[in-house]
Amino acid sequence: MKVLVAVKRVVDFNVKIRVKADKTGVETANVKMSMNPFDEIGIEEAVRLKEKGTASEIIAVSMGPQGAQETIRTALAMGADRGIHVLTDAELQPLAVAKLLKAIIDKEKPRLVILGKQAIDDDCNQTGQMLAALLGWPQGTFASKVTPTADTAEVTREVDGGLETVELKLPAVITTDLRLNEPRYASLPNIMKAKKKPIEQIAPDALGVDPAPRLVTLKVEEPPKRKSGVKVKDVVDLVDKLKNEAKVI
Amino acid sequence: MTVLIVAEHDNATLKPATLHAVGAATKIGGDIAILVAGSGCKPAAEQAAKIAGVARVLVADHAGFAHPLAENLAPLIVKLAGGFSHVLAPATTSGKNVMPRVAALLDVGQISEIVAVESPDTFVRPIYAGNALATVQSKDKIKAITVRTTAFAAAAAEGGTAKIETVADGADAGLSKFVRQELSKSERPELTSARVVVSGGRGMGSGENFKLLEALADRLGAAVGASRAAVDAGFVPNDYQVGQTGKIVAPDLYIAIGISGAIQHLAGMKDSKTIVAINKDEEAPIFQVADYGLVGDLFKVVPELTAALPKKG
Numbered sequence: 033m034k035v036l037v038a039v040k041r042v043v044d045f046n047v048k049i050r051v052k053a054d055k056t057g058v059e060t061a062n063v064k065m066s067m068n069p070f071d072e073i074g075i076e077e078a079v080r081l082k083e084k085g086t087a088s089e090i091i092a093v094s095m096g097p098q099g100a101q102e103t104i105r106t107a108l109a110m111g112a113d114r115g116i117h118v119l120t121d122a123e124l125q126p127l128a129v130a131k132l133l134k135a136i137i138d139k140e141k142p143r144l145v146i147l148g149k150q151a152i153d154d155d156c157n158q159t160g161q162m163l164a165a166l167l168g169w170p171q172g173t174f175a176s177k178v179t180p181t182a183d184t185a186e187v188t189r190e191v192d193g194g195l196e197t198v199e200l201k202l203p204a205v206i207t208t209d210l211r212l213n214e215p216r217y218a219s220l221p222n223i224m225k226a227k228k229k230p231i232e233q234i235a236p237d238a239l240g241v242d243p244a245p246r247l248v249t250l251k252v253e254e255p256p257k258r259k260s261g262v263k264v265k266d267v268v269d270l271v272d273k274l275k276n277e278a279k280v281i
Numbered sequence: 282m283t284v285l286i287v288a289e290h291d292n293a294t295l296k297p298a299t300l301h302a303v304g305a306a307t308k309i310g311g312d313i314a315i316l317v318a319g320s321g322c323k324p325a326a327e328q329a330a331k332i333a334g335v336a337r338v339l340v341a342d343h344a345g346f347a348h349p350l351a352e353n354l355a356p357l358i359v360k361l362a363g364g365f366s367h368v369l370a371p372a373t374t375s376g377k378n379v380m381p382r383v384a385a386l387l388d389v390g391q392i393s394e395i396v397a398v399e400s401p402d403t404f405v406r407p408i409y410a411g412n413a414l415a416t417v418q419s420k421d422k423i424k425a426i427t428v429r430t431t432a433f434a435a436a437a438a439e440g441g442t443a444k445i446e447t448v449a450d451g452a453d454a455g456l457s458k459f460v461r462q463e464l465s466k467s468e469r470p471e472l473t474s475a476r477v478v479v480s481g482g483r484g485m486g487s488g489e490n491f492k493l494l495e496a497l498a499d500r501l502g503a504a505v506g507a508s509r510a511a512v513d514a515g516f517v518p519n520d521y522q523v524g525q526t527g528k529i530v531a532p533d534l535y536i537a538i539g540i541s542g543a544i545q546h547l548a549g550m551k552d553s554k555t556i557v558a559i560n561k562d563e564e565a566p567i568f569q570v571a572d573y574g575l576v577g578d579l580f581k582v583v584p585e586l587t588a589a590l591p592k593k594g
Contacts, residue, residue, distance in 0.1 A: 045545070049409045058413055070526075126381070127390050150526060154408050156393045161351065161381035170352050170456035173378050176519065186460065190519045191374040192473075192528070194464040198350065200457050210509065210526065211519055246390030250403065250416045258551060261572035263563075267585040270557065273573050278555040280477070280534040281501065281590065 033143035033180070033202075035078045035087045037112065038133060039071040039094045041103040042153040055251040058153075067103045070148025072110070073208040076215040077178060078146055079111035086180055087144070089113050093136060095129060097121050101231060108226035109218035115231035120243065122236075126154075128243035130162035135239035137167065142203065144185065149174050149207040160207035170200035176211040282311025282401055285339075287358060287370040287379065290317060290325035292347075297474045298371035300438060301430035303332055308398035308433070309367055312336045315443070316361065318354055318451065320347035330445050333437040337444050343451030348459040349375040355382040357451055362387055362423055366401070372427040372529075380427050389421035394529075396432035410525040410548035430473060431531035431552060465518050467505075472521070475504035477534045480523055480550070483510035484539020484560065484579060491517055493583045494538060500590040506530065506550075508540045524549035539579050542567025559583065 043049060043058070044066040050059045067075075081087035092107035094100040095118040104115035118132050137145060150157035164171035172178065172187030176195065179186045180202065188197045190209045218226070236243045264270045274281045284306040289296040299315070306313045314337040317326040326340045339361065345353040358379070362368050368383060370376030372394045384391040396414070397405035403418045404426070472478065479498040481491055491505070498505045506528070507521040523530055525548035535553035540546060542558070542565055550556070551570050558571035559582050568574040575582060 043409070048544070049412050051413050058409060125390055127385060127388075130385060152410065152525065155410065155525065156391070157377050158381035158384070158391050158393060161378065162385035162391075164351075165355060165382040165385035168456075170454075171378070171382065173351075174374060189374075191462075192520060194462065194518060194520050196348075196462045197460040198457050199460050201455070209519075210513065210522075246421050247392065247417045247419055250418055252408070252413050252415045255407070255411060255414050258556075258570050260569060261556070261574060263568070263574045263576060266577075267575070267582060267589055270573055270575055270586065271589045274534070274555070274557070278534070278572065280555050 033087055034089050034091070034140065035081060035144045035146065036091045036093060036137060036140060036142040037071070037074045037078050037107065038147045038159070039075065039092050039103050039107050040068040040151045041065050041094060041096060041100050042068045042151055045069055045152055051252055051254045055253055057249065057252050065099060067106050068148050068151045070150060070208050072215040073210070073212050074146040074148055075107045075110045075112060076213045077208065080213065081180065082111065091116060091140060091142065093133065095120065095124055095132060104231055105226050106218065108229040109223040110216060114229055117231055117233045118236055118239070119233050120236050122243060123245050124243055125245045125247060126156050126158035127162055127246060128241065129159050130166055131241045132236060132239055132243065133163050134166045135241055144180060144202065144204060144206065146206045146208065149209055160205050164205040167205070169204050171205045172198060172200050173207045174209040175206050176209050178206055178212070282309060282367065283365045284309055284311055284313050284367040284369060285361060285365040286313065286315045287368070287376065288315050288317045288325065288329055289371050289373050289375060290319060290322065292319040292322040293324050295325045295328040297435060298373050298430045299329070300332065300435035301433045302369050302371045302428045303334060303436035304433035305395065305398060305428040306369055307334055307436065309401050311366065314339055316341065316358065318346040318357055320344050326445055330443040331439050331441050333440040335441050335443040337446060339446055339448045341448050341451045345451050345453035349379065350457050350459060351379040351382045352454040352456040353452065354379050355386060356454065357449060358383045359386045360449060365423065367424045367426060369426045369428055371430050376427050380425055384425035387423055387425065389423050389425050390419060391425045391427070392417060392419055393427050394429040395426055396429050410544050411551065412544065429529055431529055465520050469498060470502065470504045472504040472506055473528055473530055475532055477501045477503035478506050478530050478532045479503045479536045479538065480506035480508065480540060481511055481516070481538050482508035482540030483514065485511060485516055488516040493580070497583055497587045500587050500592065508546045537567050537571070538583060540567055541565045542570065
C-alpha cells in the first residue's frame with residue numbers, strides 16, 4: 033500500500049527559544065531547524081512498513097518556505113521514496129494544512145496517512161484529526177503500535193488512563209506518539225542517495241485551497257518567570273521548609 | 282453567548298476535567314450546556330446536572346458512544362454545535378482526539394489548550410512547550426476550543442439544577458471499532474488532579490526503584506508521575522508521563538526526583554505551586570525552577586524523607 037507522511041520543519045527541540053522584542057512571535061532567524069520529532073517517528077514507521085513489505089511507496093509531504101525542502105530531504109534519507117513540497121511563505125494553520133493535504137491525498141490515493149500527533153512549535157495537536165474529518169476517514173491518534181492488514185489497521189493509542197486499542201477501516205489517518213518507535217539516523221550513503229530522489233513543488237492555489245489563517249495572533253509574550261528558590265542542606269531542613277514556609281504538608 | 286461543553290466521563294462518573302472546562306466557560310460567559318454522550322451514561326448526566334452554573338445537560342445515550350470514538354462522536358457534536366457560539370472540551374486525550382475533527386467538519390480553526398480567556402473571541406495559549414504565550418483572536422463563527430484544565434478553577438460539583446434533555450439517538454459511523462483497553466490501576470489520586478505529585482526520572486535507574494517513590498507518595502497522599510526518559514526506559518507506563526506532550530499538572534506540591542529538568546518536562550509541571558527537586562547533580566536544570574533543591578543521592582534521601590513524614594490516616 034501507498035503511505036503518505038506529513039513532515040514539518042520546526043525549531044529544533046534543543047533550542048532555547050526567544051520571544052521577539054516586538055511581541056509578534058518567536059525568533060526563528062538563525063536558529064537551528066529540524067524535522068518535528070513526532071514526524072520523524074512517522075517516517076520511521078512508514079519505512080518499517082516498507083521493510084516488512086506492507087508499504088509499497090512512501091511519499092513525504094511538507095509545506096512552507098524553501099527551507100522545508102531540507103526536511104523533505106531528511107525524510108528521503110531515512111527511506112521515503114519521493115517528496116511533495118507545498119511552497120508558500122504565508123502562515124499556515126492546521127485547518128489549512130489539513131485542506132492542502134486532502135487535495136494531495138485525493139490525487140495520490142494512499143491507504144495510510146501518518147502525521148506526528150503535534151508539532152513542538154505551535155503545540156496544536158490538530159492536523160491529523162482535521163485531515164481525517166475532511167477525508168471522512170477514521171483516525172488512530174497518539175499511536176504507540178500500528179498493525180495494518182489488507183482492509184484494517186489495529187492501532188494502540190496512548191490515552192490518559194493507559195492504552196486503548198481500536199480497529200480502523202482503511203484508508204485511515206494515524207498520528208504518532210513517542211513510544212511508536214525509535215527513529216533511525218540516516219546513513220551517509222542514504223543521504224547521498226536522497227539527493228537524487230524527486231521532490232515535486234506545488235503552490236497552494238494550484239491545489240484549489242484558500243489557506244488564509246482563521247486565528248490572528250495578537251501578541252506573543254514570555255511567560256512569567258519562577259523566582260529561583262533555595263538549596264536546602266538536608267531532609268530535616270526540607271521538611272521544615274515544606275511545613276512552615278510553603279505550608280504544603 | 283452559548284457554550285457547549287463536551288463532558289469527560291466513563292458513563293458512571295463525570296471526570297473532574299469537566300468541572301475545569303465549566304470553569305473556563307464561566308469566564309467566556311453566557312448559557313452553559315454540557316453534552317454527555319455515552320452508553321448507559323445516566324449517572325454521569327445526573328452528576329453534570331448538579332454542576333453550579335450549568336443550564337442544560339444534553340444526553341446522547343447510544344451503544345456507538347460506549348467508548349469515545351471520534352468518528353462517532355464528532356458528527357453528533359457538529360449537529361448540536363449550530364446552536365452554540367463556543368464548543369469546549371477539556372484538553373484530555375479524548376478531548377484532543379475529537380475536537381479538531383469537530384472543528385474541521387464545522388470549517389473552523391481550533392484554539393488548543395487555552396490557559397486564559399481575554400474576551401469571548403480572544404484567548405491565551407502556550408506555544409513552544411510553554412516557553413511563550415500567544416494571545417490569539419478567532420474570526421470563526423463557532424469557536425472550537427480545548428481547555429488546559431490546570432489553568433482554570435473547577436466549578437462547584439454541587440448546587441446546580443440543570444435540565445436534562447435527550448438529544449439525537451446517535452449512530453455508529455462504521456469507520457472504527459473499540460477493541461480493548463489496558464488501564465493502569467492505582468489506588469492513588471489521579472495525576473492531573475492530585476494535590477501532591479511525586480515524579481521520578483532516569484535517575485531512578487529501574488522500574489523496581491519506583492517503589493521508593495510510591496512509599497513516599499503514599500505518605501503524602503500523592504500521585505506518581507514520571508519524566509519521558511523514565512517512560513521511554515520502560516520503568517513506568519506511558520500514562521505517568523508529565524511534560525509538553527504528556528500530562529500537564531499543577532499541584533500544590535511537586536517533588537521531582539532524579540529528573541534533570543529538560544524544557545519538555547518543565548512544560549508539564551512548572552505551574553505547580555511549590556516545586557521540590559532532589560538530584561545528585563547540582564547543575565541539573567530542574568534546580569532553576571525548584572523552590573527547594575536538595576543535592577544528594579535519591580536512594581538515601583527519599584527513604585529519609587519518607588521516614589520524616591507522618592503516616593497518613
